Amino acid sequence: MKHLPTVLLFMVLSFVSNITQAGSEQHSKAKFAAQDIASFAKQVEKFAAEKRAHAFIIGRLGQPADELPKGIQFTHTAIAIYSKIKLANGDTAFGYAIHNLYQDSKAPDNSNLVTDYPVDFFWGAQELKAGIIIPDEALQLRIVEAIENGVNKSLHNANYSIIANPYNNQYQNCTEHTLNIINAAIYQTDDMPTIKQRTKSFFKGQKVHVNRFKLALGNMFADGVSTSDHQGKIQTTTFTSIARYLDEYKLLNSAMVITPTQSSALF
Template identity: 60%
Template sequence: MNRILQLIALLGLATSSLVFAGSQAGSKARFAPGEITEFAKKVEKYAAAQGARAFIIGRIGRPKKDLPKGIKFTHTAIAVYSAITLKDGGTVNGYAIHNLYQEAGKPDVSSLVVDYPVDFFWGVNELTAGIIIPTPDLQQRIIAAISSGKNKAVHNPAYSVIASPYNNELQNCTEHTLDIINASIYQTTDVKQLKANAKAHFKGQRIRSNPLKLMLGSIFMDDVATRDHQGKIITTTFSTIGRYLQENDLVQHMAVFNSDGSSGELL
């Protein structure tokens, strides 16, 4: 019995430190619907005021104390200014958010889902948004890539929260975002080429975790896998995407946007 209790305790430790980049849709709201709606509108207005037709958006889905060093946002997607069709058949202009989400009941499998800012922020732990607005030329390339289905061409439904950005064996939301960005930059959906370019030019985030926790996580959690890594565990994060674009002069604006309307530096 003691050994079973110890195993359960170890599993709890593994879970608390490894579930940091989950990409679930439809989580239970932690804030009042009005607060979420108001915040979502503020984010839209802020991005629009910066001239964003397309931007990378991040949210915080877990308490900051539970996030490993270097991880600030737990889900990443791309927002595109679009004509949105309403239930009554009318249209309004706003941001449609292109996500990679884990499938309900199948956490190791992902699907591509379009939702909107209120949906995106519905289950957040904190009303804070990460915003990376690429240069106008890259924005147009990203819009063209999504409208032509390149986001689907670079999607791999085999999901892991700690997927490596340097191969296509597994993928998470942030790596998928990076793949869309690189497909836009290099004008190709050749995954082999995209991964070679990522290896040459993109510096991911090393995840420092106890090997036992990683082993337990990979055994007991369907969405934790390390088989796509060789040696150190390195993954894509919202911040590493920001640094990558900044270092290559492909950023127009970056910020952390808060619920009170204030903004601060992302990196």
């Protein structure tokens, strides 16, 4: 790196900073007042509850939208399950528990499975904006069953790359992990080779519109960024590509974007 011209070095460091920040880390500094985050989290829960969602896919924006590659609307995706939740005072209540794959902030090329709740989920969001994908009821129930049976754990690959290839299991990111669970639920299997074969046959990945030179530099200078699992065009899993996949195969109830002032169709 010391041999790079100063201008090029600055470009490399800027790119690496942006792409690693786009990862789905758990702990981030809040950009909004706690009461605003809590209010928005409750709004999202209420929306899902009114739809009688047992399970849904949830997305948040962890990086400024104008810094994201074309076609990517959300940077972190997870699965929310309607659950009995134990409160801090020992009481129980019903609400949505969110099952995440989070990038490890101390080891960015690794990930951890963490269950948290809507306020936690939106704590470090760049915008109070949520993506909500509600599958049809039959698939919702299969996703709930998969989580209850620990399929999310059996499918977890801790080797993390922000642009993981959905068609193999060399690396995972949060959105590919979510897709793996969905396909495990659809095809009633946790056999990874079978899941990847089905993914290749039916799922259309999102092409990553980032200069290959920059991606190569990302490989060199940032943990959590790798293209070694890709051949040819770079493709990854996104929140929107999951929604389109479910829609194409008639497994989608609704796909929405929610802000504090409105809700609108994802596409």
